[in-house]
Amino acid sequence: MPTYTAPTKDMAFLLHEMLKVSTQNVPGYADLEPDFTAAVLEEAGKITSEVLAPLNVVGDREGCRLENGVVYTPTGFKQAFQQVCEAEWPGLATDPEYGGQGLPYVIGNAVGEMFASANQAFTMYQGLTNGAYAAIHAHGTDEQKSRYLPKMTNCEWTGTMNLTEPHCGTDLGMMRTKAEPQKDGSYKITGQKIFISAGDHDMADNIIHLVLAKIPGGPEGIKGVSLFIVPKFMVNDDGSLGARNGVSVGSIEEKMGIHGNSTCVLNYDGATGYLLGEEHKGMRAMFTMMNHARLGVGMQGLAQAEVAYQNAVIYARDRLQGRDVTGAKNPSGPADPIIVHPDIRRSLMDQKSFVEGARAFLLWGAAMLDRAHRMDDKDADGLISLLTPVIKGFLTDQGYDMTVKAQQVYGGHGYIEEHGMSQFTRDARIAMIYEGANGVQALDLVGRKLAADGGKHVMAFFDMVKTFIKENEGDAALKADFLDPLKAASKDLQSSAMYFMQTGMKNPNNALAGSNDFMHLFGHVCLGLMWAQMAKAANEALAAGTSDPDFYQTKLTTGRYYMARQLPATALHLARIQTGADTVMALAPEAF
């Protein structure tokens, strides 16, 4: 059975030595002193490793079941959900006005990673609630906010996001679910939604469905879509629950993974719904949820890679097979542990350098989000908006690959379900798909975000990289191993953007044919920047005479590995991008 140990030490390093949060001039950050964050991280580490991680395999094996219209979650989920809620984890970074603790995202994100590592399927019940919460918080009336948000904070109620229909997911303009206005100002919602994560369950008293639907007579396509609050049980004015609303579970999908989460077909038969935000402006409100959710999904890519990596390391240290070619490392035993073998090392270093880089990237991004929200910093907002598809697409593609590598360390034992390594890959697989498949992320990045506000944000990114390199170029400990590779990679990114500008005008397909490569190229540059920043922090600690030099030396070695072995992928992505659309688009559809 796999185990999970929260990487609290690495998180503390990132918060206090790389990001130096408590010295940043962001409202709320002054509270983030090392003692305080250590206490939060330790407690979160405890409940995730002790309560949630052991239920991960249970959820996978049992799955959810639908009986007489009622959805039952796997054994232990309900009790664990209560424990999590009693400890007030879900409200950690939500608005104090509605019962939250109001901590910054940067600490919420660190805690979120732990939950997602320990049990992704379980954590999604709360994750969807967070998305629905964010949409109501941003677009709801005061009455809606006070009616729904407190109970979504204390977990009495959970939330869902209803977008997809059988015939449309990405292209929501085609949706058929309709919302007919009623005399009392409410709407009657009718239609079928599919792939609804956490769509129904037995862990909370009520579920607040956020549902996209079309008001008849409105504009065609995506411009006629509105967003509605549709509670599972009607909510009386005093907050008590009334009758069951007209929404029911058609079925639970059989999936490759995340069996512990109930992915439902939901049928709306004249269900009562309440407009959230403005009529026909549903997509705007939905994107509040989506952007929030996309960062969370990117985190899942990291989180599954992390837990898979941890277990791969344990196995590699334990499993005896073959001998170190340079001389036995366990001469008294029948063989050496497989961690002595270079190709096992290569795989573990790929994983380690990815998860540590990705964690830095996500916490850095969360700090950017804090600046945007707490300081109304438009530049930070623009930057995180630009990078959201990179975080979602790159981290989930790579995160999945890392779970496959971790599974591979187990050989045949990774393929049988007994060791749990298969589950990590099966669970991680969904993150490449939901909240906008990664191809859609790449399209969003290249087709929309790159040129947004006149390309201002990507220029700001390049400036940031350039400034960091310039400021540290005199540091010989950084230059050859970190700054030079970062500079080369950043140049590849700039060349790609230039290629898109030059050729995309003539034919947008020249840019779009390279969108996936560009997303990955961008991701590598981001991780390269993170590694350079981590290396700088590690050097500072070593220069200051840290009592734990091994930690920082390991950090530097891991960073060097990333810069030497992973970052050069940018050249391949650039080469592919520069071939344009010709061979990609040449074939007639029937020639495939």
Add this chain to the structure above:
Amino acid sequence: MPTYTAPTKDMAFLLHEMLKVSTQNVPGYADLEPDFTAAVLEEAGKITSEVLAPLNVVGDREGCRLENGVVYTPTGFKQAFQQVCEAEWPGLATDPEYGGQGLPYVIGNAVGEMFASANQAFTMYQGLTNGAYAAIHAHGTDEQKSRYLPKMTNCEWTGTMNLTEPHCGTDLGMMRTKAEPQKDGSYKITGQKIFISAGDHDMADNIIHLVLAKIPGGPEGIKGVSLFIVPKFMVNDDGSLGARNGVSVGSIEEKMGIHGNSTCVLNYDGATGYLLGEEHKGMRAMFTMMNHARLGVGMQGLAQAEVAYQNAVIYARDRLQGRDVTGAKNPSGPADPIIVHPDIRRSLMDQKSFVEGARAFLLWGAAMLDRAHRMDDKDADGLISLLTPVIKGFLTDQGYDMTVKAQQVYGGHGYIEEHGMSQFTRDARIAMIYEGANGVQALDLVGRKLAADGGKHVMAFFDMVKTFIKENEGDAALKADFLDPLKAASKDLQSSAMYFMQTGMKNPNNALAGSNDFMHLFGHVCLGLMWAQMAKAANEALAAGTSDPDFYQTKLTTGRYYMARQLPATALHLARIQTGADTVMALAPEAF
């Protein structure tokens, strides 16, 4: 439900236009006239698409079950096995002396791909039999051959390979299963074997287990391992079946995929076994099976990629979502089919250019094997021996990635089990692991095969590439798009080999740390060579005024895509290789 259509046209192109089999001077090839091979391929296409493919999902959902010591295969498997056997497919390329049809591997391989695409779990029952057959054929006594081979040819009996034990898989020197000599010349086999594919089932009257075990008192480690024939039911001298032997099924493993194949724990409790080959020379005999099996596993990588690709294309043509940015392609419909989108194209072209290149590589390799076996061509034997780990490792790594890409085309519909796309990835995953995990393939390639016979075979490979380039350099239709990229990639391969020679002497880890990259680099060069050869054949057909120019133009476009977008990966692999072992091996085991 997914479908499968055998790629008979592409196979005919490879056999007759690229390999030009019937004009090759190989015994048996003269029979391979286009009409004959077309008939064989068409019949194989029929049974695989009509009988086996529909059972693929059934096998995945039902799995195998063990009841009172008896293993039951999924509904329909037994009847399908009878149909396959009655049509004599298993004996297609086996020795006529024992009832086989004696056709060359090159046609057996094409047929084998179809079986593996249509239903990998089902086909493995026969695949393991083939491996056991090959070992008995190569190392058995005349009496053993005539006793076992005819019934393994006509499917009355199947076979298995028993290597792995709970504590050892790669490092078989540690095995504990023992074989105690009996007075009658037989042995009593005692021990536990795990991960035994097709280990037991209800489809054949008997199962011939080939079991590695140690004879007490023999040499330590791998040099004391012998191979034994252990029938499930004892075989009387007249070929009739006697008592049940002392081998029983402990359990069936729960796996990520290939649920239709019974992966068994087999317990040997003093079972009667017969030495196959010489005492303590079991590994030699086992490698006869392994090399055979490794080529078959490489083929599974292609086969799953092919069937997943086929279904991705069907979905991409059918699913309406969004509009072509350059102008609607389905203006009267609510949206365009997703095949108009560049990133979907990119994914489909990745898949198409891989499967067609891989198919060429496997058939080319099978032709090499025919030369080795039918003409005793030592050079061909050396070359295929060198390339076996490339075929196994590269094609299964890449093949798996392609199934993931195909699944991604389906978006959320790829994650639910309903469409069958998840099964292709789950089934393909095992091919990276069994018959020697791909890290072991890379080790075999770099640590053993590369320097075998003084490096003669890799030099022969380089010569072959060089000669092809030289002979065709005057052909402008090939030069820029095919020969120049091939030359660059081949140079990267040579530089890598050179790096290994120069630095591996000082420290073998400098070579082994790059073994995985080298295997992939080598694989790309092989597929690049194949594409250049296919392009040449396509140009010839076009110049000759073919009646089907679209097929050849499509071939050329697909080839150009591979050369432009995939082959440049060689530079990244070289860059990684040239960083050596430093960052790979630097950390202490406890630093991970």
